[in-house]
Amino acid sequence: MDATEIGLWGVPLAILGGAIRVSTPFIFVSLGEAITERSGRINLGLEGTLVFGAMTAYAIAVMTGSPWLGLVAAAGAGLCFGLFHGWICKFPKVNDIAIGIALMLFGSGLAFFFGKPFIKPKAPNLPAIPFGGWSDVPQVQAALDVNVLFLIGAVLSVVLWWAFRNTRAGLIVRVVGDSSDAARAMGLNPNTVRLLATGVGGALAGIGGAYLSLYYPGSWTERISSGQGLMAVALVIFARWNPLGCFAAALLFGGAGALGPALQSVGVTQGYYLFYAAPYILTLIIMIATSSPTRSLAGAPGELSITK
Amino acid sequence: MTDTVTGAGMPALFGARGYPAALEWMARRAETFVIPLAALIVGMALLSLFIALVGKSPVLLYETMWRGGFGSWFSIQNSLSRAAPLLLAALCVALPARLGLVVIGGEGAIVLGGVAAAAIGVALSGAPSFIVILAMGVAGMAAGGIWIGAVGALRHYRAVNETISSLLMAYIAIALMNQLVEGPLRDPASLNKPSTQPLADIYRIGNIPGMDVHWGLIVGVVACLLSWVLIEKTRWGFAARIAGGNVRAAQVQGLAVGPLIVGFTALAGGFAGLAGMLEVAAVQGSANASLAAGYGYTGILVAFLARHNPLAIVPVAILLGGIDASGGLIQRRMDLPDATVLVLQGMIFIVILFSETFYGRFKAFNPDLWTRPDLPRGAA
Numbered sequence: 001m002d003a004t005e006i007g008l009w010g011v012p013l014a015i016l017g018g019a020i021r022v023s024t025p026f027i028f029v030s031l032g033e034a035i036t037e038r039s040g041r042i043n044l045g046l047e048g049t050l051v052f053g054a055m056t057a058y059a060i061a062v063m064t065g066s067p068w069l070g071l072v073a074a075a076g077a078g079l080c081f082g083l084f085h086g087w088i089c090k091f092p093k094v095n096d097i098a099i100g101i102a103l104m105l106f107g108s109g110l111a112f113f114f115g116k117p118f119i120k121p122k123a124p125n126l127p128a129i130p131f132g133g134w135s136d137v138p139q140v141q142a143a144l145d146v147n148v149l150f151l152i153g154a155v156l157s158v159v160l161w162w163a164f165r166n167t168r169a170g171l172i173v174r175v176v177g178d179s180s181d182a183a184r185a186m187g188l189n190p191n192t193v194r195l196l197a198t199g200v201g202g203a204l205a206g207i208g209g210a211y212l213s214l215y216y217p218g219s220w221t222e223r224i225s226s227g228q229g230l231m232a233v234a235l236v237i238f239a240r241w242n243p244l245g246c247f248a249a250a251l252l253f254g255g256a257g258a259l260g261p262a263l264q265s266v267g268v269t270q271g272y273y274l275f276y277a278a279p280y281i282l283t284l285i286i287m288i289a290t291s292s293p294t295r296s297l298a299g300a301p302g303e304l305s306i307t308k
Numbered sequence: 309m310t311d312t313v314t315g316a317g318m319p320a321l322f323g324a325r326g327y328p329a330a331l332e333w334m335a336r337r338a339e340t341f342v343i344p345l346a347a348l349i350v351g352m353a354l355l356s357l358f359i360a361l362v363g364k365s366p367v368l369l370y371e372t373m374w375r376g377g378f379g380s381w382f383s384i385q386n387s388l389s390r391a392a393p394l395l396l397a398a399l400c401v402a403l404p405a406r407l408g409l410v411v412i413g414g415e416g417a418i419v420l421g422g423v424a425a426a427a428i429g430v431a432l433s434g435a436p437s438f439i440v441i442l443a444m445g446v447a448g449m450a451a452g453g454i455w456i457g458a459v460g461a462l463r464h465y466r467a468v469n470e471t472i473s474s475l476l477m478a479y480i481a482i483a484l485m486n487q488l489v490e491g492p493l494r495d496p497a498s499l500n501k502p503s504t505q506p507l508a509d510i511y512r513i514g515n516i517p518g519m520d521v522h523w524g525l526i527v528g529v530v531a532c533l534l535s536w537v538l539i540e541k542t543r544w545g546f547a548a549r550i551a552g553g554n555v556r557a558a559q560v561q562g563l564a565v566g567p568l569i570v571g572f573t574a575l576a577g578g579f580a581g582l583a584g585m586l587e588v589a590a591v592q593g594s595a596n597a598s599l600a601a602g603y604g605y606t607g608i609l610v611a612f613l614a615r616h617n618p619l620a621i622v623p624v625a626i627l628l629g630g631i632d633a634s635g636g637l638i639q640r641r642m643d644l645p646d647a648t649v650l651v652l653q654g655m656i657f658i659v660i661l662f663s664e665t666f667y668g669r670f671k672a673f674n675p676d677l678w679t680r681p682d683l684p685r686g687a688a
Binding site: 103107226280 | 410412462464465466467469470471472473475476477479480483484486487490552608609644645646647648649650651652653654655657658661662664665667686
């Protein structure tokens, strides 16, 4: 593919395509983390869950030949990690952030342990839908090759946004997240709600991992994740715990991540590594801009340790 | 707060409950040894189970681990060499932790400290070696100190979560290192592995006499001792512990919490930067991508295992250095992936954090709850 044919138009096009491709894991991890954080806990371990999900999906897809079974297995593995986090954090004096760091280490370690034999074989990929068929320009076709998981993620963010406002389950999660005491007064058990919310969050992060290994970049290596799970946590804060905001922020991050490769494709190689760091720098700037020492963040769940 | 009855000028032999004071003293302190030790054993037992489930012998694993880490003079030296950067990386977590901050981005400070030291070392070549090595140490500490100090400043003045910001800054630091090492600081002679220009031999840090371990080990141990003195014996350390317990209370007392946080995080980052400088000056000889070897992350585990006590960091770092060192032998002898060590570290980490819930739960560690067996309950 030679981007010079369409000149500098290749850059925004590559960023758009990259945003769609790169953002999908961000969407799933941030939606999962949004559910967990809305219930009043923070799970930093999603980074490890993402890596373990990527490995599980790839291994199952290699063994069964079905990427969909791989996806289900990754979600199941993520669920287990989430439930474990949710369970262990219910004990007094157990710090949810520290447990998250430990699970980050443990999930990655376990993924590398079991993933060693799967670095070589090739797994079938998740399908993509070519929305760019109307165009003759290969760059446009490439940019609009949209994976089904991206579409599912988009729908899911709308559904979650609606569900938080309009369903009983959504209300329960929000009550528990805002005040354990109020939840107990209503006869709810905060620990059970948080257990389930962290479990669902883990399952979504596992799906995000499956996307990494089964579509883009589409192989299993030990460096498959470069902190996406962690950036997603920051992204949720930026999105003010709103699922629609998570979707938009994920697209923004995906675009930032695609900036380096896009510029490289038109011959800009200066500062490649700095462009590679663009998503991290963007996250940091956003965190600095949106935090304030004098007031708590709008929309922040009251029980969340990170904003207290 | 102790119930010990103290006579005028006379050391108390018996506590209020009639037990020997020494016994009560020991019981109060035993908790901080017994619980982590028990957690360590449980973590190792869980790994045994895991290894048995994948069809290997746990006994052979621990035997191999012992042999690879501490079984011979050669392996002990290897473990100690790995412990050196871990000591400093753990301080980068432990010092902010005393102020209630969870900083996990020490890797970034290590990497930048290494790059800064290498740049200064090359720039000053020709100067006396004593001055150059000192300048490299200062440069490494300054780079790391600014990096993590910024995390502390953002935390205090902008309320930016320090855990996430420090890790993001670690990724940014690694990108910055790659950019510098591939660009302006690159030695044209380094083809496959872009590096800075190699340091002249007189600017390298050598080994401790009689050992195959570089001086970084001594530097790390001294840094731990100084940190302990700082926290336990100075007014800044006292202020930090108050602020770590309750920020508002500290502010009411008129403590300058902001400078305290920035100072402690900068010092912590400075130690990590020093670790990077030592990696360059004593191990690599130049700055390159090998600086991001994961010491910053293992350091987190060391600090938590030591419960952020600088003195406890020394034995824990040596233990984990040994586990780290045995990774290769485990891989060769047992045909297990090198990630086995990571799995063990993760398991120990989780069990250690879980064990926090047991503090204050056991009567045996709390003499205030003891009752004399020969008296009716409550009579003492």
